Amino acid sequence: MTERNRELFALIPASLLVTAGFAAVFIQRDDAVSDVSLTYGAVFLALCVAVHIVLRLKLPNADPYLFPLVAVLACFGLVMIYRIDDTLAREQAQWFVVGLVAFAATVIGLGDHRKLERYRYVIALTGIVLLLLPRVPGIGQQVNGAYLSVNLGPVSFQPSELAKIAIVVFLASYLRDTRQMLVQGARRVGGVTLPPIKHLGPLLAVWGLAMLLLVFIRDLGSSLMFFGGFLALIYVATNRLSFAAIGLALFAGGTWFFASTVGHVQDRVATWRDPFDDRLYDQAGGSYQIAQAIFAQADGGLFGEGFAQSVLNPPEGPPLLPAADTDLIYAVITNELGLFGAVALLCIYLLVVERGFKTALLATDSFSKLLATGLTAVFALQVFVIVGGVTKLIPLTGVTLPFISYGGSSIVANFILLALLLLISERARAEAKEAR
Amino acid sequence: MNAPIIRLFVVFMVLFAGLVGATSWWTVLAADSAQDNPKNQRDLLRSLEVRRGAITSAGGTELARSVEGPGDTFAREYAPEAESVSHLLGYSYPLGIGDAGTERFRADALSGVSDGLDTLFEQIAGGRPDVGDDVRTNVDLDAQRVAIQQLGGRKGAVVALEPDTGRVRVMASVPGYDPAALEDDDVYSDLATDDENSPLVNRATQSLYPPGSTFKVLTAVAAIDSGEFTPDSVLDGSSPQTVSATPLSNFGGQSFGPVTLTQALTDSVNTVWAEVGVRLGDETMTEYMERFGLYEEPPIDYPAGQVDVSGAYDEDGEPVKPTGAGLDLGRIAIGQAGLLTTPLQMAMIASAVGNDGVLMEPRIAREITDRDGRTVDEIEPERVRRVMSEKTAQQVTDMMRNVVDSGSGAAAALEGTGVAGKTGTAEIDVQNNINQLWFIAFAPSDDPEVAIAVTVERAVGGQGGQVAAPIARAVLESLLD
Numbered sequence: 077m078t079e080r081n082r083e084l085f086a087l088i089p090a091s092l093l094v095t096a097g098f099a100a101v102f103i104q105r106d107d108a109v110s111d112v113s114l115t116y117g118a119v120f121l122a123l124c125v126a127v128h129i130v131l132r133l134k135l136p137n138a139d140p141y142l143f144p145l146v147a148v149l150a151c152f153g154l155v156m157i158y159r160i161d162d163t164l165a166r167e168q169a170q171w172f173v174v175g176l177v178a179f180a181a182t183v184i185g186l187g188d189h190r191k192l193e194r195y196r197y198v199i200a201l202t203g204i205v206l207l208l209l210p211r212v213p214g215i216g217q218q219v220n221g222a223y224l225s226v227n228l229g230p231v232s233f234q235p236s237e238l239a240k241i242a243i244v245v246f247l248a249s250y251l252r253d254t255r256q257m258l259v260q261g262a263r264r265v266g267g268v269t270l271p272p273i274k275h276l277g278p279l280l281a282v283w284g285l286a287m288l289l290l291v292f293i294r295d296l297g298s299s300l301m302f303f304g305g306f307l308a309l310i311y312v313a314t315n316r317l318s319f320a321a322i323g324l325a326l327f328a329g330g331t332w333f334f335a336s337t338v339g340h341v342q343d344r345v346a347t348w349r350d351p352f353d354d355r356l357y358d359q360a361g362g363s364y365q366i367a368q369a370i371f372a373q374a375d376g377g378l379f380g381e382g383f384a385q386s387v388l389n390p391p392e393g394p395p396l397l398p399a400a401d402t403d404l405i406y407a408v409i410t411n412e413l414g415l416f417g418a419v420a421l422l423c424i425y426l427l428v429v430e431r432g433f434k435t436a437l438l439a440t441d442s443f444s445k446l447l448a449t450g451l452t453a454v455f456a457l458q459v460f461v462i463v464g465g466v467t468k469l470i471p472l473t474g475v476t477l478p479f480i481s482y483g484g485s486s487i488v489a490n491f492i493l494l495a496l497l498l499l500i501s502e503r504a505r506a507e508a509k510e511a512r
Numbered sequence: 513m514n515a516p517i518i519r520l521f522v523v524f525m526v527l528f529a530g531l532v533g534a535t536s537w538w539t540v541l542a543a544d545s546a547q548d549n550p551k552n553q554r555d556l557l558r559s560l561e562v563r564r565g566a567i568t569s570a571g572g573t574e575l576a577r578s579v580e581g582p583g584d585t586f587a588r589e590y591a592p593e594a595e596s597v598s599h600l601l602g603y604s605y606p607l608g609i610g611d612a613g614t615e616r617f618r619a620d621a622l623s624g625v626s627d628g629l630d631t632l633f634e635q636i637a638g639g640r641p642d643v644g645d646d647v648r649t650n651v652d653l654d655a656q657r658v659a660i661q662q663l664g665g666r667k668g669a670v671v672a673l674e675p676d677t678g679r680v681r682v683m684a685s686v687p688g689y690d691p692a693a694l695e696d697d698d699v700y701s702d703l704a705t706d707d708e709n710s711p712l713v714n715r716a717t718q719s720l721y722p723p724g725s726t727f728k729v730l731t732a733v734a735a736i737d738s739g740e741f742t743p744d745s746v747l748d749g750s751s752p753q754t755v756s757a758t759p760l761s762n763f764g765g766q767s768f769g770p771v772t773l774t775q776a777l778t779d780s781v782n783t784v785w786a787e788v789g790v791r792l793g794d795e796t797m798t799e800y801m802e803r804f805g806l807y808e809e810p811p812i813d814y815p816a817g818q819v820d821v822s823g824a825y826d827e828d829g830e831p832v833k834p835t836g837a838g839l840d841l842g843r844i845a846i847g848q849a850g851l852l853t854t855p856l857q858m859a860m861i862a863s864a865v866g867n868d869g870v871l872m873e874p875r876i877a878r879e880i881t882d883r884d885g886r887t888v889d890e891i892e893p894e895r896v897r898r899v900m901s902e903k904t905a906q907q908v909t910d911m912m913r914n915v916v917d918s919g920s921g922a923a924a925a926l927e928g929t930g931v932a933g934k935t936g937t938a939e940i941d942v943q944n945n946i947n948q949l950w951f952i953a954f955a956p957s958d959d960p961e962v963a964i965a966v967t968v969e970r971a972v973g974g975q976g977g978q979v980a981a982p983i984a985r986a987v988l989e990s991l992l993d
Contacts (some may be wrong), residue, residue: 230602315515367551371554374552426528429521431517437514456528460531467534468534
């Protein structure tokens with residue numbers, strides 16, 4: 077079976093899932109199955125088939141599993157958001173269409189991901205500007221103490237979602253050029269392999285950027301995501317564990333320093349360590365969110381409460397679970413589908429990650445390898461940061477759960493990320509076929 | 513570059529395994545502690561979607577019920593009668609002040625949650641009950657009203673038990689409150705901070721008072737059941753006598769000659785009972801105190817936080833048993849020297865004597881029924897232990913009969929029905945003549961149907977026999993009707 081036929085078959089379960097999911101929510105709401113659920117399923121299937129045709133025409137050899145896996149995630153997210161708020165679900169469905177258009181546009185318009193290398197400094201600059209945009213007075217917006225979103229008229233978007241792609245593209249192309257020098261110029265000092273001094277500058281610059289994010293944008297999550305992606309790239313580029321270890325130590329040291337000196341970072345860490353503390357719990361932007369996320373998960377147990385059966389809103393007052401549609405959507409999923417549902421979801425993410433790294437393995441040129449590795453790594457790290465935050469493994473910070481959380485910028489950016497991965501995959505697999 | 517990519521994937525697998533571990537921790541391993549966290553309101557919120565069962569009196573009068581509220585929720589409504597049984601009934605305001613009393617203790621039954629097996633099944637099936645069961649209590653509304661009327665605004669409590677079953681027929685505490693009014697948080701905080709009257713405190717179970725001479729019943733049981741004395745043992749009733757190096761007087765300084773124990777109970781002779789206590793020794797006294805249930809939480813179906821433990825207390829407010837503690841045993845034997853008991857505990861003492869020496873667990877609830885009136889759970893009487901031999905019980909009963917027939921408890925006498933009782937007047941503030949007034953009893957004395965304890969808090973002047981005994985008489989009359 078060809079790649080694209082496999083993809084087509086794999087899309088069927090995704091469509092069935094979305095139909096069944098909506099049906100379940102309808103039954104719970106109205107005690108009657110409405111044919112609207114079938115309509116949702118059909119529309120979803122039609123959209124997927126449309127994208128599938130684009131792939132069939134433009135990327136016939138690309139990885140057949142990535143798109144269906146993402147489709148499962150997206151439809152799963154749509155059902156969850158519909159269950160939380162049907163108005164949001166409609167908007168999310170629209171963003172989903174926009175995302176698919178951006179996806180198709182990237183595939184058709186870019187054609188070859190290696191073109192990106194030519195614009196690496198423009199892309200890097202764009203990435204940094206995007207990151208700093210939320211701090212610009214007038215358009216920037218502070219949410220939960222972090223500067224993450226930008227308001228442009230009616231549309232608000234999170235530039236860090238797009239910035240993460242830009243930064244990875246830049247790092248991949250930069251490291252492709254310098255990896256040899258980094259390795260050859262390395263010296264051993266006291267048993268530790270250190271990178272050459274003259275190439276240390278750019279690396280420290282990236283570290284500085286991550287620290288800047290931490291203090292300036294006030295977001296540990298994005299900072300961890302970017303710097304983690306950078307470390308993954310430098311490790312893969314040089315195959316020197318010590319470089320990654322030094323980077324990690326620098327990051328840990330910086331984080332520890334700011335966690336003990338800068339107020340808002342301190343608060344984040346304090347709420348993480350003791351979410352049930354009375355003072356932190358009642359504080360605005362305190363530990364209420366993480367405590368409620370924990371209660372929601374505890375409520376889910378092994379099997380969960382079932383679709384649309386968790387308690388989200390008390391009869392009066394604010395919602396029980398703040399940001400249920402974005403940051404805390406994992407808690408809602410665990411609440412309703414239990415440990416089994418949550419682990420199934422993590423498995424789907426891990427499969428996406430596996431396909432991403434597989435693409436990196438198959439790619440023949442260094443830039444493609446590094447780009448695929450970097451994109452996959454930031455994607456995986458994003459999942460880790462938000463799920464780890466919601467489960468109190470690490471301090472909770474506001475990043476989206478890719479393809480599932482409500483949010484236009486997240487959907488669009490992640491579809492572009494997917495398009496890049498498929499472009500890399502197409503080239504690699506086509507070359508492999510020719511070689512055979 | 514392929515080797516580091518594969519290793520990187522392994523790193524991410526480890527990170528994801530961490531996520532699975534953390535999710536398992538909260539959903540399964542630490543789920544109970546998160547669900548029991550007082551900040552977790554989910555069970556409460558969910559309970560709002562359940563039509564909570566009603567609570568009724570023994571006669572079937574509805575005291576609390578649920579009515580449809582906003583959205584899919586139900587709201588609690590309290591009948592006007594609820595005010596007379598406020599403490600026993602309690603309240604349930606999940607979104608406000610929480611719950612208390614029977615509303616709290618029977619919350620699972622009322623909201624339809626049964627045992628663990630069902631919960632596991634429900635977890636798999638994904639369903640939850642939407643209707644709770646009704647709870648019928650043992651409380652006799654008429655007698656309860658009589659008790660409150662008789663207390664007449666004086667702070668105090670009345671507890672009436674069925675000796676052979678432990679059923680709580682009356683549990684009155686004055687002042688009370690209107691459960692319906694507590695929906696307003698401000699009303700609640702006003703009542704909760706009213707330290708002078710403490711209307712939210714159930715004086716029947718939560719207030720510790722010096723029992724005074726009513727405690728001589730326990731001393732009498734210890735004396736006779738241990739075989740050290742008989743009702744006819746003769747002791748020196750002169751007053752004052754030196755007990756624990758300080759002089760002890762009889763009531764009004766009255767001096768009796770040599771008297772029998774029966775006579776000493778009838779006339780409440782302090783010096784005799786103090787001598788009995790000293791001669792029995794700390795081990796025997798401790799043993800009988802423990803047998804009657806002092807030093808342990810009374811096994812009543814009422815929230816643990818609303819039940820206090822009776823016993824001798826030291827200066828730090830910690831319970832201390834007489835054994836080897838060097839307490840003033842003579843004064844403990846007459847209900848003084850740091851001895852503190854709840855009215856419920858005193859009713860249990862009377863009840864055990866009345867039930868041929870067997871102490872029963874007090875029970876507020878009689879049965880749990882479903883919406884269709886079918887009995888889901890019949891609450892069976894539970895025996896705590898045999899406190900004394902049947903013979904001792906009979907002899908102490910005869911002694912207590914004498915108290916009512918020809919002694920300080922005459923005001924409790926009922927026409928045609930024998931009452932066995934004991935009065936108590938515990939001095940709290942001698943200078944201002946403030947006393948804790950008591951009367952404990954059971955009737956009919958030959959085949960007891962009711963045991964009762966009445967106390968009036970910090971009364972100015974008066975004696976147990978004059979103030980508490982008539983209250984007991986009225987409540988007994990109502991219950992024996």
